[in-house]
Amino acid sequence: MSVKIVGRRPVVQIVLLVTVIAGVLFAAGLFDGAFAQAGPFGAPRSQAPAQPVGGVLGWIFAKQAEFYRQFSSLLRAAKADGSAAWSLFGLSFLYGIFHAAGPGHGKAVISSYIVANNETWTRGVVLSFASALLQALVAVAVVGLVAALLNATAATMGRAVNVIEIVSYSLIIVIGVRLLWVKGRAFLALLHTLHRPAAVGAAVTPRGHDHAHHDHAHHGHAHNDHDHGHDHDHHHHGEGHAHHHHAHDEEEASAWGHAHAPEPEELAGPGGWKRGLSAIVAVGLRPCSGAILVLVFALAQGLFWAGVASTFVMGIGTAITVALIASIAVGARAWAQQLADARSGYGMLAMRGVEVGAAVVIIAFGALLLTGYMVTERMVGI
Amino acid sequence: MICRFFFCAAAAFAGLVVATATAQAHPHIWVTVKSELVYAPDGTVTGVRHAWTFDDMFSVFATQGIESKKKGEFTREELAPLAEVNVTSLKEYDFFTYAKANGKKIEFNEPLADYYLDFNPKDTVLTLYFTLPLKTPVKAKDLTLEVYDREFFVDFSFAEKDPVKLVGAPAHCKLSIGRPQEMNAALTQQLSQLPADQRDPSLTIGAEYANKIAVKCP
Numbered sequence: 001m002s003v004k005i006v007g008r009r010p011v012v013q014i015v016l017l018v019t020v021i022a023g024v025l026f027a028a029g030l031f032d033g034a035f036a037q038a039g040p041f042g043a044p045r046s047q048a049p050a051q052p053v054g055g056v057l058g059w060i061f062a063k064q065a066e067f068y069r070q071f072s073s074l075l076r077a078a079k080a081d082g083s084a085a086w087s088l089f090g091l092s093f094l095y096g097i098f099h100a101a102g103p104g105h106g107k108a109v110i111s112s113y114i115v116a117n118n119e120t121w122t123r124g125v126v127l128s129f130a131s132a133l134l135q136a137l138v139a140v141a142v143v144g145l146v147a148a149l150l151n152a153t154a155a156t157m158g159r160a161v162n163v164i165e166i167v168s169y170s171l172i173i174v175i176g177v178r179l180l181w182v183k184g185r186a187f188l189a190l191l192h193t194l195h196r197p198a199a200v201g202a203a204v205t206p207r208g209h210d211h212a213h214h215d216h217a218h219h220g221h222a223h224n225d226h227d228h229g230h231d232h233d234h235h236h237h238g239e240g241h242a243h244h245h246h247a248h249d250e251e252e253a254s255a256w257g258h259a260h261a262p263e264p265e266e267l268a269g270p271g272g273w274k275r276g277l278s279a280i281v282a283v284g285l286r287p288c289s290g291a292i293l294v295l296v297f298a299l300a301q302g303l304f305w306a307g308v309a310s311t312f313v314m315g316i317g318t319a320i321t322v323a324l325i326a327s328i329a330v331g332a333r334a335w336a337q338q339l340a341d342a343r344s345g346y347g348m349l350a351m352r353g354v355e356v357g358a359a360v361v362i363i364a365f366g367a368l369l370l371t372g373y374m375v376t377e378r379m380v381g382i
Numbered sequence: 383m384i385c386r387f388f389f390c391a392a393a394a395f396a397g398l399v400v401a402t403a404t405a406q407a408h409p410h411i412w413v414t415v416k417s418e419l420v421y422a423p424d425g426t427v428t429g430v431r432h433a434w435t436f437d438d439m440f441s442v443f444a445t446q447g448i449e450s451k452k453k454g455e456f457t458r459e460e461l462a463p464l465a466e467v468n469v470t471s472l473k474e475y476d477f478f479t480y481a482k483a484n485g486k487k488i489e490f491n492e493p494l495a496d497y498y499l500d501f502n503p504k505d506t507v508l509t510l511y512f513t514l515p516l517k518t519p520v521k522a523k524d525l526t527l528e529v530y531d532r533e534f535f536v537d538f539s540f541a542e543k544d545p546v547k548l549v550g551a552p553a554h555c556k557l558s559i560g561r562p563q564e565m566n567a568a569l570t571q572q573l574s575q576l577p578a579d580q581r582d583p584s585l586t587i588g589a590e591y592a593n594k595i596a597v598k599c600p
Binding site: 071151289 | 445448506
């Protein structure tokens with residue numbers, strides 16, 4: 001790498017980044033339009049019949065519907081014969097697994113959150129389980145309160161869910177904006193230092209970060225003692241330097257000389273649980289329509305307990321799938337990090353760019369959900 | 383090099399997001415459709431009369447909290463507010479009913495005021511009856527009517543028995559019904575006559591002919 005091209009390259013990359021992010025959103029939009037969305041807020045509805053979905057998605061799709069259709073008969077059967085409840089729970093578990101592979105914003109938001117925030121695998125799994133179980137809890141609470149206690153109508157329940165949705169989607173936007181704020185600054189700061197290599201040494205002082213800068217290869221390093229669960233190998237560069245890179249995110253926001261950056265403890269590491277909680281609440285707040293239907297039906301059969309148990313079993317199934325997808329996100333992020341480490345300065349810039357992109361995706365999700373352009377699951381209001 | 387790396391990383395992330403974001407909902411409501419095509423004495427089609435029976439889970443959900451004199455049973459009057467909500471909200475979805483006369487899309491007016499909901503206490507299922515009048519009655523050699531939800535939140539299917547009736551239609555009119563994954567001679571013939579600019583029907587045959595009624599009055 002030569003110093004001369006330094007001024008040009010970031011521009012190329014930013015253009016690429018913007019293009020890719022725009023591409024992702026566009027692709028997501030296309031798929032939405034083609035498959036499930038259009039939305040109840042007057043968005044144009046194509047006259048074309050729904051396209052059959054083949055492959056794995058189609059199969060998942062068919063399975064879910066198949067499982068779901070058996071709930072009512074199994075609940076009826078459980079009324080007469082208690083042992084049928086076991087089949088109900090088994091089915092609920094399978095339904096949960098398949099259902100999470102289908103609709104819902106949970107996985108997308110959690111995965112983006114993990115990528116943006118550089119969460120560990122453990123935290124990814126805990127996030128998945130906590131949000132899925134919260135989702136079950138909210139469904140039980142809504143039906144328990146509105147239907148069982150108040151004996152209100154389905155319409156009232158729909159309105160309650162609607163309020164919960166607005167809160168949930170707003171929270172998603174807030175989380176995304178916050179991430180964008182932190183990551184965007186980190187990205188710009190890194191870009192800045194890469195543009196003006198001489199300033200790097202001076203910029204990096206706080207928190208005992210160890211930094212090495214080379215004129216020939218622009219290694220942007222920030223090293224600290226936090227253990228993020230990511231242990232990256234030493235990379236041997238042509239110059240014969242061995243560098244130890246840790247995957248840390250917010251730390252760099254402060255490491256690059258921003259006095260007003262949030263405290264690292266607040267953002268990652270042990271203190272990050274508080275922040276993780278906001279993601280759990282944002283994603284887990286919205287109950288699944290399917291669970292609500294099952295609960296109301298169970299209530300009508302005088303088997304509310306079976307509905308509650310079924311909802312929680314569904315939640316566990318959902319959590320397993322979401323955790324699996326979250327694990328892929330963690331793995332993808334670690335893999336990208338490894339590539340980034342091999343590229344030193346610009347690799348890190350790219351990672352910051354990916355994080356910014358993930359934050360943008362979270363905001364986009366929240367905004368699309370909130371404005372009703374994207375409906376992950378229409379509330380049963382017909 | 384850098385660009386390639388960057389592209390890889392971005393592509394991986396993009397793939398992940400697309401994979402998680404685009405998965406779709408499965409139906410939560412199942413509707414069994416019975417329809418009648420209503421003809422005027424002069425042979426024009428004036429509208430469609432629908433009778434949609436919902437699945438038991440949704441029916442129980444929809445009737446939750448509705449007061450009734452007799453437990454577990456609902457009269458038309460008791461269900462009137464729910465029927466109104468149903469019909470009103472259906473407007474947003476074009477009543478899931480799409481019709482073409484001689485290959486051209488035709489429009490429906492709002493449903494007539496005579497709509498109502500019926501509750502069958504034995505099967506605990508609701509049936510919604512409503513009539514969709516055509517904006518302008520048409521005389522059609524070729525009429526098609528489809529009932530579907532393109533978002534597939536509602537799964538519509540024609541009833542096994544007598545799914546469609548022609549009311550007052552000229553005697554020479556012939557009715558054929560297409561069901562998903564089912565082809566009959568009439569449809570095969572229709573397919574062979576598809577104009578070349580339409581997408582390959584062999585790929586989308588299930589959806590294209592899901593719940594499609596075709597009436598030919600040569």
